[in-house]
Amino acid sequence: MLGALGLDERQEAAYRALVAAGAAELSDLAHRLSLPEADAERVLRRLEQQGLAAQSSARPGRWVAAPPGVALGALLIQQRHELEQAELASALLAAEYRAEASEPEVHDLVEVVTGSAAVAQRFHQLQLGAATEVCALVTGKPIAVTGLENESEERAASRGVAYRVVVEREVLSLPSGILELSAALSRDEQCRVVDRVPTKLVIADGTTAMVPLTGRGAEPAALVVHASGLLESLMGLFEAVWREAMPLRLGERDGSVREDGTGPDPTDLEILSLLLAGLTDASVAKQLELGLRTVQRRVKGLMELTGVSTRLQLGWHAYERGWVARSAQPGSPPSAQVAGVR
Known part of the structure; x- marks a missing residue:
């Protein structure tokens, strides 16, 4: 929970233990955390540097927690400031990139990503950067990221990003196909099925799309398309496939019976x-x-x-x-x- 403020699991556990106890001896805290005293002391020293804990002046070796409202509030303000600075730096770098590119209009429209790791990273970035909606066409042959490995989808959906996904029929026959689709539907994603999709495709917020460039035996590669006539064509392709696809209903079994005794359960x-x-x-x-x-x-x-x-x-x-x-x-x-x- 406090990882966003720069605390690792040990530091968060130690701070929570101090808050719960009010104050604790080093040996007692080490026992609660199941850590050697030397490790526990290093954790406490780190909390001390962050203003979250301090040694008692009256009783040496005894540690007390700083009030969460004050200490965590200060860290939040610092974190917001650092994020604002990072956002400004990102905007400046983007402007510099466009200014230095020999053909800025081309670089602004498309980019080629090569290598399995790079394709996977860009795929995750596309979803994590989405604000409103992600649309995707999915085949049964993933290039760089499988459905079970796509943690970004769950993270994006959990913060309110809508998903519309069309899978080809082959996906339903995969060992984890039904499990993945049931999980997606449980997150209120909209999922549909067609016999075959024309290509793998993911579109974020209608502003950026990603399509594969990989041929047989070639290194994984993808084309990232930004606002352009090509992007509009890809969006039109998705909408055409979406209209013709069949909605899926999965993961609704809960032992319930028909409400009126006559309809389908x-x-x-x-x-x-x-x-x-x-x-x-x-x-x-x-x-x-x-x-x-x-x-x-x-x-x-x-x-x-x-x-x-x-x-x-x-x-x-x-x-x-x-x-x-x-x-x-x-x-x-x-x-x-x-x-x-x-």
Whole structure:
């Protein structure tokens, strides 16, 4: 919690222990922290330098905590000042970069990033720098960062950045595919599925995009595109894929039953969502850790509930009743996705 103020885990634990106790002997504090006394003393000396702790003048060897409201407040003010200085330096360096570039208009539009580490770093920077929305097209073959390694997504979503993600069907069959998508949906991200996406793509705030440049056997590379006609084209590509993609409903099973005793429960909706995304009964059963007969029984129950005789008709009724939905033009039938319920 206090890492942003420059405290490591040991220092934070020591300060919290001092605050809780009011004051403590070095030996007592070392015992509480499970540290050798020499290490505990080094931690306390560091807290002393930061104005968070001091030795008692009345009892040598006894340490007292500085009042959090005063001590931490001072560190916060110092941290804000340093951030403001860093922001100013960043702006000055950006201006200097543009001024020194031989072709500034080109450098401002695109940049080429090469190497797995550099691509991964730029990918994380793009998300962590987003303020409002991240849009992404995802394939089943990551270049530099896998879904489980993408910690920046969770951090950005936790501070209110909206995510709209379209994955290709292959992702659902990956060992961690359903787990990753369920986690994304639990963060209120919007996730959709198509048979194939035209390219990997991530766009932050509609101002910066990143697309791969990697060919077979080549070193990972990516193109970062800034505000330009090319960026607008990439945004148009994402929106076109998004409109045609099928929404996913996952991770809603909680043991609940149908509210009115007649509608689909969360498991039914998950099954419908995956079937509409193009998975077979066997694949759905495997991904949701259900028996094949359970999946088939539930699909049969939904068909009986809607009074239809084919799965194609079930798909239409799912849309009509709002069990699955996506934005579409009035009168435009979702034929491709409905046909996926086989």
